[in-house]
Amino acid sequence: CLHNGGTFAPLDHWPGIKPDVAIQAVPDDERVWVPQAPQVGFRPLLFNTTTGSWCNLLRVRKSGELSRHIHPAWVTGYVIKGAWRYLEHDWVAREGSFVYEPPGEIHTLVVDEVAGVPEMITHFNIHGAMVYLDDEGNHTGYEDVFTKIEMCRKHYHEVGLGADYVDQFIR
Numbered sequence: 370c371l372h373n374g375g376t377f378a379p380l381d382h383w384p385g386i387k388p389d390v391a392i393q394a395v396p397d398d399e400r401v402w403v404p405q406a407p408q409v410g411f412r413p414l415l416f417n418t419t420t421g422s423w424c425n426l427l428r429v430r431k432s433g434e435l436s437r438h439i440h441p442a443w444v445t446g447y448v449i450k451g452a453w454r455y456l457e458h459d460w461v462a463r464e465g466s467f468v469y470e471p472p473g474e475i476h477t478l479v480v481d482e483v484a485g486v487p488e489m490i491t492h493f494n495i496h497g498a499m500v501y502l503d504d505e506g507n508h509t510g511y512e513d514v515f516t517k518i519e520m521c522r523k524h525y526h527e528v529g530l531g532a533d534y535v536d537q538f539i540r
């Protein structure tokens with residue numbers, strides 16, 4: 370049944386709920402990009418430590434590669450700029466493309482001759498973890514919301530933004 374005539378309390382009524390986020394996604398300050406691998410960096414947007422999810426921009430420059438990994442949970446992405454592909458698939462994600470990756474998906478992201486651009490930026494939403502794999506499928510490492518936060522802390526300390534610069538993205 371419907372409950373009519375109730376009132377909603379404003380969000381600040383609820384203890385411990387942190388505020389909304391409204392930020393310029395592609396930063397003017399290059400230091401906001403966190404290096405991840407040669408020609409690969411990410412820009413944190415949201416770290417949800419309750420659900421273990423995170424939102425970030427991934428930037429890959431030619432001929433960068435995000436090494437082979439499996440996603441135990443689903444991933445979505447929206448290409449803001451440029452183009453890229455997975456070595457394991459025959460499609461190319463281009464500016465304006467939406468991408469869904471099902472749980473269990475294994476792939477290697479590249480910006481190469483096929484993509485045909487100098488740089489891509491994609492907004493990815495990731496849940497749980499990324500587990501890195503070697504060519505035989507052995508686990509070689511992982512990332513989750515907490516390792517991403519630690520990467521940011523270390524980088525922002527080193528570049529002078531301060532380790533606590535990352536706190537604004539944590540919920």
Ligand code: FE
Nearest residue numbers: 438440444476
């Ligand atoms: Fe992936």
